[in-house]
Amino acid sequence: MKHKGILIVVSGFSGAGKGTLMKQLVHAYDNYALSVSMTTRDPRPGEEEGKEYFFVSKERFEEEISKDGLIEYARYCDHYYGTPREYVERQLEKGKDVILEIEIQGALKIRQKFPTALLLFVMPPNVAELKRRLEGRGTESQEVICQRLKRAAEEAEGIEQYDFIIINDKLEECVQEMHALIRAAHYTPLRNEELIENIRKELDALN
Amino acid sequence: MKHKGILIVVSGFSGAGKGTLMKQLVHAYDNYALSVSMTTRDPRPGEEEGKEYFFVSKERFEEEISKDGLIEYARYCDHYYGTPREYVERQLEKGKDVILEIEIQGALKIRQKFPTALLLFVMPPNVAELKRRLEGRGTESQEVICQRLKRAAEEAEGIEQYDFIIINDKLEECVQEMHALIRAAHYTPLRNEELIENIRKELDALN
Numbered sequence: 146m147k148h149k150g151i152l153i154v155v156s157g158f159s160g161a162g163k164g165t166l167m168k169q170l171v172h173a174y175d176n177y178a179l180s181v182s183m184t185t186r187d188p189r190p191g192e193e194e195g196k197e198y199f200f201v202s203k204e205r206f207e208e209e210i211s212k213d214g215l216i217e218y219a220r221y222c223d224h225y226y227g228t229p230r231e232y233v234e235r236q237l238e239k240g241k242d243v244i245l246e247i248e249i250q251g252a253l254k255i256r257q258k259f260p261t262a263l264l265l266f267v268m269p270p271n272v273a274e275l276k277r278r279l280e281g282r283g284t285e286s287q288e289v290i291c292q293r294l295k296r297a298a299e300e301a302e303g304i305e306q307y308d309f310i311i312i313n314d315k316l317e318e319c320v321q322e323m324h325a326l327i328r329a330a331h332y333t334p335l336r337n338e339e340l341i342e343n344i345r346k347e348l349d350a351l352n
Numbered sequence: 353m354k355h356k357g358i359l360i361v362v363s364g365f366s367g368a369g370k371g372t373l374m375k376q377l378v379h380a381y382d383n384y385a386l387s388v389s390m391t392t393r394d395p396r397p398g399e400e401e402g403k404e405y406f407f408v409s410k411e412r413f414e415e416e417i418s419k420d421g422l423i424e425y426a427r428y429c430d431h432y433y434g435t436p437r438e439y440v441e442r443q444l445e446k447g448k449d450v451i452l453e454i455e456i457q458g459a460l461k462i463r464q465k466f467p468t469a470l471l472l473f474v475m476p477p478n479v480a481e482l483k484r485r486l487e488g489r490g491t492e493s494q495e496v497i498c499q500r501l502k503r504a505a506e507e508a509e510g511i512e513q514y515d516f517i518i519i520n521d522k523l524e525e526c527v528q529e530m531h532a533l534i535r536a537a538h539y540t541p542l543r544n545e546e547l548i549e550n551i552r553k554e555l556d557a558l559n
Binding site for chain 2: 266268271272273276294295297298301302304305307308309310311322325326328329330332333334335337340341343344345347348349351352
């Protein structure tokens with residue numbers, strides 16, 4: 146089967162290891178393209194333009210909104226975050242599966258616009274491990290960790306909206322598993338409408 | 353993740369190679385159990401009791417119906433066909449994925465009773481190949497082949513009801529692909545309600 150690419154939305158608890166997982170996936174297989182978001186917030190130390198984000202001014206961002214240049218966007222804490230349309234659509238046309246990381250409201254907006262989008266939810270194997278990972282970073286205060294756990298509880302409410310859950314226990318296995326889930330998603334009827342339509346036409350012609 | 357087994361329903365055009373595919377799958381991996389249907393029709397030459405079917409009397413079949421011993425049944429051409437419940441449920445409890453071959457009406461009945469059932473539709477790579485395979489058996493008259501192609505056109509109307517389509521081009525690849533699709537299906541939220549509930553409880557306890 147020849148396929149157009151699938152748009153893949155990755156969500157999950159902070160500390161579940163989404164970022165590493167996505168980077169490893171793109172590194173391990175050549176059918177993926179990573180979408181880079183656009184934001185009006187300032188770069189943090191170590192963040193590079195075009196790698197973590199495209200950093201733009203508020204004016205530039207609002208220009209993108211007005212010309213429908215973003216497939217979704219949201220505003221948090223007085224900053225915009227959005228997904229540039231052109232890159233995503235070009236890669237999908239080329240047959241690449243495009244991955245983007247986004248939280249649930251954005252994920253659901255994406256699904257409305259792209260009914261064939263695949264929604265993946267990444268979880269740690271258990272909550273103790275989640276807490277350990279958040280603490281292990283060593284960079285966050287107890288208060289921030291508490292906020293993240295609270296946020297995780299909120300995000301957990303939306304898990305049923307996702308197509309698949311991914312348990313990030315051992316990274317390498319998890320990358321393979323994620324790849325297998327995405328491959329499987331290519332075989333749903335919704336993502337093969339043309340093929341099915343052709344088979345129907347051919348059958349009708351014989352009958 | 354520890355999983356209860358999934359009930360897998362395989363449908364598809366006559367001549368698509370469902371039977372061979374299922375046998376190879378069960379042979380290649382040890383997590384599958386093949387459900388054997390019960391019927392009141394007579395065995396055909398070469399068919400063995402308990403292999404192709406359990407061959408029973410009309411009275412015995414109706415007794416099974418009355419004691420809810422079948423998870424679905426249907427009547428075609430004055431004969432009953434049904435799926436014995438006990439074997440299926442025992443294997444699912446043991447964690448086996450149970451496969452059964454059935455046409456669309458039966459498949460949809462199964463999904464009503466088992467919301468986590470996985471519905472797979474097997475297709476040949478194209479209609480020319482389907483016709484070739486039906487003719488290639490050499491056992492069927494032109495009339496029967498025509499009937500099967502007509503039936504295929506009807507069955508094609510229901511493809512969207514299935515979770516995945518499987519293109520049976522090269523048998524060995526197809527067996528692996530089928531296995532991968534079934535594995536993927538274990539990772540949907542619907543099939544992991546207990547895991548998700550536990551994570552929610554643990555998160556709530558921390559917050």
